[in-house]
Structures are given as C-alpha cells and as structure tokens.
Amino acid sequence: MQKGSIVEIRNLSKSYRRGSEIISVLKGINLTIGEGEFLAIMGPSGSGKSTLLNLIAGLDKPDEGSIIVAGIDITRLSENELARWRADHVGFIFQFYNLIPVLTAFENVELPLLLKGLSGPERYEHVMTALKIVNLTHRMNHYPKELSGGEQQRVAIARAVVTDPTIIVADEPTGDLDKTSAEDVLELMTRLNEEYGKTIIMVTHDPRAARRAKVIRHLDKGILDATAETPS
Amino acid sequence: MLLLKLLLRNAFRQRLRTVLTVLAITIAILAFGFLRTIIDAWYSGVEASSPARLVTRNAISLTTPLPLSYKDRIKRVRGVRTVSYGQWFGGIYISEKNFFPNFAVEPASYLELYPEYVIPEEQKKAFIKDRKACVVGRKVAEEFGWKIGDTIVLKGTIFPGEWEFVIRAIYRGLTPTTDETQVFFHWDYINEGLKRTFPLRADHVGFFLIGIDDPKRAAEIALEIDGLFKNSLAETLTETEKAFQMGFVAMTEAILITIKIVSIVLIIIILLIVSNTMAMNVRERLSEYATLKALGFHWIHLSLLIYGESIIITMTGAIFGIILTFPSAKIFVDAMGTLLPVFHITKETILLDILIALSVGISSGIAPSLKAINVPVQSALTRVG
Numbered sequence: 001m002q003k004g005s006i007v008e009i010r011n012l013s014k015s016y017r018r019g020s021e022i023i024s025v026l027k028g029i030n031l032t033i034g035e036g037e038f039l040a041i042m043g044p045s046g047s048g049k050s051t052l053l054n055l056i057a058g059l060d061k062p063d064e065g066s067i068i069v070a071g072i073d074i075t076r077l078s079e080n081e082l083a084r085w086r087a088d089h090v091g092f093i094f095q096f097y098n099l100i101p102v103l104t105a106f107e108n109v110e111l112p113l114l115l116k117g118l119s120g121p122e123r124y125e126h127v128m129t130a131l132k133i134v135n136l137t138h139r140m141n142h143y144p145k146e147l148s149g150g151e152q153q154r155v156a157i158a159r160a161v162v163t164d165p166t167i168i169v170a171d172e173p174t175g176d177l178d179k180t181s182a183e184d185v186l187e188l189m190t191r192l193n194e195e196y197g198k199t200i201i202m203v204t205h206d207p208r209a210a211r212r213a214k215v216i217r218h219l220d221k222g223i224l225d226a227t228a229e230t231p232s
Numbered sequence: 233m234l235l236l237k238l239l240l241r242n243a244f245r246q247r248l249r250t251v252l253t254v255l256a257i258t259i260a261i262l263a264f265g266f267l268r269t270i271i272d273a274w275y276s277g278v279e280a281s282s283p284a285r286l287v288t289r290n291a292i293s294l295t296t297p298l299p300l301s302y303k304d305r306i307k308r309v310r311g312v313r314t315v316s317y318g319q320w321f322g323g324i325y326i327s328e329k330n331f332f333p334n335f336a337v338e339p340a341s342y343l344e345l346y347p348e349y350v351i352p353e354e355q356k357k358a359f360i361k362d363r364k365a366c367v368v369g370r371k372v373a374e375e376f377g378w379k380i381g382d383t384i385v386l387k388g389t390i391f392p393g394e395w396e397f398v399i400r401a402i403y404r405g406l407t408p409t410t411d412e413t414q415v416f417f418h419w420d421y422i423n424e425g426l427k428r429t430f431p432l433r434a435d436h437v438g439f440f441l442i443g444i445d446d447p448k449r450a451a452e453i454a455l456e457i458d459g460l461f462k463n464s465l466a467e468t469l470t471e472t473e474k475a476f477q478m479g480f481v482a483m484t485e486a487i488l489i490t491i492k493i494v495s496i497v498l499i500i501i502i503l504l505i506v507s508n509t510m511a512m513n514v515r516e517r518l519s520e521y522a523t524l525k526a527l528g529f530h531w532i533h534l535s536l537l538i539y540g541e542s543i544i545i546t547m548t549g550a551i552f553g554i555i556l557t558f559p560s561a562k563i564f565v566d567a568m569g570t571l572l573p574v575f576h577i578t579k580e581t582i583l584l585d586i587l588i589a590l591s592v593g594i595s596s597g598i599a600p601s602l603k604a605i606n607v608p609v610q611s612a613l614t615r616v617g
Contacts, residue, residue, distance in 0.1 A: 054610045083525070083529070084528060087529075092527065098523040102242060111234065112528065114234055115528050
C-alpha cells in the first residue's frame with residue numbers, strides 16, 4: 001500500500017450475467033485514493049461507476065482483482081466479515097437518502113451506532129454531534145416525511161459520519177435534489193472533507209457536483225481514464 | 233431498544249392492513265378456541281371418568297338389561313370394593329327440548345362411588361331416606377328454577393307413565409369439568425312401579441357400576457366378572473368407565489373429525505393471511521432492509537425485525553381472540569342450556585391458542601425474512617422510496 005493512500009484497487013474486474021449473455025462492467029481497474037481525498041467518479045449511464053463504488057464500499061464482490069482499504073483486502077472477507085467491516089469503516093450517502101420512514105431524524109442517525117456497543121448517553125452525544133455538523137439539531141424529532149429533500153439528505157450525511165468512518169461513499173448524492181438543496185449538500189460534503197479531513201468517494205454524472213471534488217476520474221465502458229482531472 | 237421501536241412501528245405502519253389482519257386472527261383464534269372447547273365438552277364424560285370404576289353391561293347391547301341378582305356375585309370378586317347399579321331412565325321434563333340426563337340408581341352406593349358430586353350431608357341423608365326423592369345438578373336446577381322441596385314430574389319414555397319426584401338435594405361438581413346437569417333418583421321407586429305395570433321388566437338393571445381397590449387390576453377384574461356370566465342367558469361386558477364413555481364418543485366420531493378438520497383449516501387460513509400481510513410488508517420495505525444491510529446489520533437483525541413483526545401481529549390477534557372466547561362461550565352456554573353439560577375453556581386450549589399463534593407468527597416470517605436477507609443490496613438501494 002502506498003504511503004498516504006487509503007484505498008488501493010488493483011486489476012479489478014466485474015461482470016454480470018444477463019440471461020445467457022455475460023456483460024463485462026469493469027475491466028482491469030487500477031485506482032489509488034489518498035487519505036483525505038475528495039474523489040469524484042464521472043461517467044455516462046452504464047459506465048460502471050456505481051458498480052465500482054459498490055465494490056469499494058464492500059456491497060459487492062469482484063470477479064478478479066483486489067481492493068485494499070486502510071490495509072484490509074476486503075475481497076477476501078466473508079459476507080459477515082464484510083457487514084462488520086462496513087459498519088466500522090464506511091459511511092453511505094445514497095441518491096434517494098434511504099432513511100427509515102418510521103424513525104425520526106435522531107433515530108435514523110443513531111441506527112449505525114447500535115452496532116458499536118455504545119451506551120445510550122454515548123450514542124446521544126455522537127448523534128447530536130453529527131446533527132450539529134449538518135445543522136439539523138432543531139429537526140431531530142421530525143420524521144423523514146416532515147423534512148424537505150435537502151434536509152433528508154443532510155440527515156443521511158449525519159448518519160454517514162456518525163460512526164467516524166474511514167471512507168464516505170456517495171452515490172449521486174444530489175441526483176434527487178433541486179439546485180439550492182444540491183448546493184447545500186455539496187457545501188456540506190466539501191466541509192466534511194476540508195474541515196474534518198474525511199475521505200469522500202462520490203459517483204456523479206453532474207459536472208457541478210464533480211467540480212466540488214479535489215480529483216475527478218472518468219469511467220467509460222468499464223475502463224478508467226488513466227489521467228486524473230483536478231477541478232480549478 | 234431502537235430496534236424494538238422499529239419493530240413495533242413497522243408492525244403498525246400500514247394501520248388498515250394490520251388491523252384487518254389482527255381482526256382475522258382474532259376471529260380465527262376465537263373460532264379455534266371455541267371448536268376446541270366443543271371437542272373438550274364432547275370428551276368431558278371420558279375426562280371425568282375414574283380408573284377405579286368399572287361398568288358392567290349386557291354383552292348384547294346397552295339397552296338390554298341385566299338381572300339384579302348379578303350384584304351379589306360381582307361383589308364377591310376379589311378386588312371389588314363397591315357395587316352399585318342403575319338404569320338410564322330417559323324421562324322428559326315438560327317437553328323434549330328440556331333435555332337433561334336422568335338415571336334411576338341405588339342411591340347410597342352410587343353417591344359413594346361418585347365423590348365428585350358434592351352434596352351437603354343433610355341433603356344427602358334426606359335423598360337416601362326418601363324413596364320418591366331425587367338429587368339434581370346445580371346447573372339443571374338453575375336452568376329450570378328448581379329448589380329443595382319442589383316436586384318435578386318426568387314423563388317416562390322407556391318406563392311409561394308420569395313419575396313424580398321430590399327434590400331433596402342439589403349437587404355441585406368437585407371440579408369445573410364435573411357434569412352438573414344430571415338428575416338421579418331411586419331405582420327401587422321405578423322398580424316398584426314396574427312390578428305393578430310390567431312385572432317381567434322388574435328386578436333388572438341397565439348397568440352395574442363397580443368400585444375397585446386397585447386400578448392396575450382393572451382388566452383382570454373385568455375379565456373375572458365377565459367369566460362369571462359366560463354362557464348364561466345374559467352375558468356381560470365389563471370395561472373401565474373411561475372405555476365405556478369412549479364408546480359413546482365413538483358413536484359421534486364423524487362430527488368430531490369434522491370439527492377437528494375445520495380447526496386445522498382455520499389454522500391454515502390464519503397462516504395464509506399473516507403470510508400475505510408479511511409478504512406485502514417486506515416487499516414494500518426491501519430498500520430499507522437493503523439500507524440496514526449496507527450499514528452493517530446482519531441477517532440476524534433483519535430476521536429479528538421480520539419475525540418479531542409477524543409474531544407481534546399474530547399474538548395481538550391471538551390475545552384478543554382468547555379474551556373474546558370467554559364471553560362468547562358464556563353466551564353460547566346460556567343459549568345451549570343443558571345440552572352441553574360441561575363447556576369449560578381449559579388452560580390447555582388457551583396454551584394451544586398461544587402456541588398456534590406463535591407458530592403461525594414464526595412460519596409466516598420465514599419466506600419474507602429469506603427475501604429480505606437475500607435481497608441484493610446494490611439493486612434494492614436504487615429503488616425509489
């Protein structure tokens with residue numbers, strides 16, 4: 001593992017079977033992501049960017065290659081070990097927020113902490129800190145349906161950071177938001193990266209969102225462009 | 233605690249669906265408990281029988297009498313403690329719809345053999361002393377408003393004529409399963425009447441009731457008694473009181489089997505209803521389960537959430553069903569009068585209701601929890617909502 005890198009991907013390939021046809025989604029990907037980096041992966045629909053993100057986040061397994069995150073080759077972990085690893089190392093931000101509708105904002109943020117073996121007061125402290133970061137403490141007792149799209153995504157971001165994960169993965173985090181809310185969410189992600197030093201890997205096809213990242217990589221037909229773009 | 237909160241909120245998330253499912257389970261459990269109690273009522277005679285009592289009847293049929301003279305020979309058999317005798321009287325009180333079992337018996341020995349008929353000592357003495365006396369069960373007395381000293385008239389069907397009896401005692405059952413709807417009177421009183429009207433039928437009894445010292449020797453004693461009368465004009469068939477009562481139940485076995493089949497169908501219906509509800513609930517929330525999986529929750533957590541939800545729904549319905557069984561049974565018993573002498577909801581029935589609800593809850597959670605556990609996280613997360 002290179003010094004200062006948090007994610008190292010080597011010769012990663014993934015294909016899916018659709019009927020009798022085998023579709024190759026990722027072909028020999030090599031990628032190194034540095035600690036504290038804000039990386040945007042861009043590409044057209046079907047380019048394999050979400051598949052790559054799922055593999056980095058330990059939600060799926062590759063056909064070939066290795067993914068080393070903070071020194072652990074996650075391709076060698078069993079399903080149960082992967083679940084444990086995700087709880088410890090990954091924060092998720094999804095396009096459709098994926099909050100649990102019957103839980104309040106506070107309870108949604110508290111969910112990942114249930115796997116940490118913390119006491120009630122400790123969990124409360126962590127949740128309040130996360131909600132403060134996203135500036136939503138005043139909405140902590142509200143249910144998702146009582147929040148705007150932007151607020152729901154901010155709750156999802158609080159949920160992603162509450163366990164202080166090694167990496168944060170974001171799949172089209174502004175894809176379901178209006179322009180103003182999208183800007184708020186992107187501003188928040190930038191703050192997480194710059195102020196709190198969080199490593200963020202974001203998949204997007206929105207150039208405005210990508211410009212917030214420190215590095216942009218393009219993926220097309222399962223092949224990652226060799227050069228990295230640095231937004232001005 | 234948060235997972236428990238999530239489980240409870242999930243269970244009542246689709247309120248109308250959950251309420252309708254709970255209602256269906258309530259009705260099914262109520263019906264199941266009811267049918268089960270009817271079966272219990274059918275077997276109440278069998279359950280109330282004692283292993284220390286034998287019944288000797290004519291080997292040809294129950295309606296063919298035996299000579300009273302057999303009593304002394306039976307009494308001499310080793311292990312026999314008490315011998316009583318009696319006759320199904322089959323009398324009608326005012327009209328046929330007022331049914332209750334009524335027997336002509338030898339009073340002292342009969343009451344000695346049935347300590348479960350609890351009678352105040354004074355009343356017992358008065359009943360034994362007066363040949364026209366009868367003892368009536370608490371329920372039948374309440375049904376017809378009878379009290380001590382009242383005279384009742386039974387119209388004989390097997391023994392023609394109108395027979396007058398004076399109520400000298402009212403018995404109550406020692407346990408809730410004791411039949412309190414019977415009426416007993418003196419066999420001698422009936423026999424005296426027969427001597428005048430049908431002398432050939434006099435001095436005959438319908439059955440002997442035998443108290444034995446050691447229930448383990450029941451089969452041996454029964455064989456010995458039947459051996460005494462082998463090749464006589466009236467051969468006997470002796471069996472335990474339980475076997476004797478089972479013979480009556482066997483006559484109506486088809487009805488019992490039908491009731492049992494309906495009970496099983498009810499359980500299948502509950503299972504299908506809850507399975508359908510759970511399948512819909514889980515299908516609608518696949519993305520939420522996928523989110524939990526992504527966050528690191530194990531299959532055990534998902535299973536607990538889904539099984540817990542289905543168990544809460546079934547148990548809620550079951551509790552309402554069990555609670556409603558009691559007033560429903562009361563209404564049913566009041567409507568049936570003395571036709572079902574023992575209609576008692578047993579602990580076993582309640583326990584069975586709970587076990588069925590629990591089993592249905594677990595069974596109906598299997599398929600949905602497998603679906604949730606095996607949902608591919610990446611595909612479920614892309615679902616909207």
